[in-house]
Amino acid sequence: MLYLDNVNYIYQMGTAMEMHALNNVSLEIPDGQFIGIIGHTGSGKSTLIQHFNGLVKPTSGTIYYNGRDIWDEDFSKKELRTKVGLVFQYPEYQLFETTVVKDVEFGPKNMKLDKLECQLRTFGALKTVGIGEELYDASPFELSGGQKRRVAIAGVLAMQPDVLVLDEPTAGLDPRGRDEILEAIFRIKQERNITVILVSHSMEDVARFVDRLIVMDHGSVRFDGTPKEVFAHYKELEEIGLAAPEVTYLTAELIEKGLPLPNVATTVEEAKEMIMRFYKH
């Protein structure tokens, strides 16, 4: 379990470029949740998730992992980072090895696992993200953008973290690649029952997959609840430069026009069901 207590973060403190990126953020992240984080550009999403595995030290406030302060002297940050796996925005730019397999193995090797275990995890992770065996010995730099992205994600998956954090893993991919990656993430979540935290700009994606949605606005948590609860505030979301899924607007308009739906929908499936139910009666 991750717990953030009144975390503040200031970039370039004491200079003219000072930037208060996180503002009194308190969060509780229990095991096994699928959490989405949304927010406008520059709202502090990336900064926030870098606190989860101790990559940045909060200017003030405390972060607990399973009850222990991660900035305690004797808390091993290296171990924490294998437990809380973080996939950066555009992770394909951090590939460096000569072959795909070697690059994915980098994480497990740093964990000092034995060779067989490393290989097992590597092949498993590559399979999960849908990289075929024919690419195992290819240079990561010869792959297409989408394939690179998968290899980079596999690099974190291979460490088999208990908490998987992904920063916009689908940015810049085509709809098919996007769905494949999201489905792979969902599958891992189901199989291994880990916590997944997904930063995304796509309201449709988060509405479809997550159980809990956190909305960031100017470095603070603005809303925190199920997608249904959060998207019910679609008017406020628009004020902070976000939007609800298209289907939310559609159902809202239907309600306005006099169709007695119980509430606005967040996914197409849900809307379909509601409308069908109405016409059946």
Added chain:
Amino acid sequence: MLRDITIGQYYPAKSVIHRLDPRVKLFATLIFIVSMFLFKTFVGYIVAGIALITVIKMSKVPFKFIVKGLKTIWMLLCFTLIFNVILTDGTILFEWKFIKISIEGIRNAIFMGFRLFFLIIGSSLMTLTTTPNQLTDGMETGLRGLKKIKIPVHEMAMMMSIALRFIPILMEETDKIMKAQSARGADFEEGKLMERIRALVPIFVPLFISAFRRANDLAMAMEARCYRGDNNRTRMNPLKYKKEDGLAYLSLVLYVAILIVADRTLGPIAESPITKLSTSLSAMVHIFNCL
């Protein structure tokens, strides 16, 4: 970490110094550096110091911010001081094995330290108050004459501005890549020398690849906008001297004049107590040695 290096950084503020024509600032910095070697007595340091403090005050850059940039060169400053103290011959105050500390050595060290300090503060003041673009603009316009003798001034200025522009980008990139690899369990702080060197590979490979990619993109973008060097190129905001710039040049001349005059006339008078002190000290040391 990497962000602590403030040398060459720009500090945005609204001040007369920021508004000055970059040519004035370049030339003034050059003259200030030269002036450091024009005086011999401590009166010179006082004059230069006052001039520097006045400019800093006018520039509205906090003194703390300027000094922060010096952190990285503290070592250099200390080395200079120590070597000056040890290696200067003269009246010896203190001797232990091969280490000899003389009055002249201390004097030299103090003077040299101040000189370096002034030099660095003076030149970082220029970069703090001038954007890299203005700087290269100023250089290009100021050195325009050299084009006649086939020196590619424009191309050099362009290269310099691109290089300067890329420094913060690459620093940020390094930071990001380091974080990304740490997230995969990479360790840059522990291990033996060889291990540490090997740990740099996961940083440098992506860094170089991204630098090449950026360079390529930039070249493409420049071509797409029909960049072809200096040919028939006009400026949107050509540099023009204003009244302030004239005043700045005037103050510069005054500064040099005051510096030289004060150093030559007041200097020996002001220093005579020190010279007396040092001669009497050396006499004492001499007597002490005889006993």
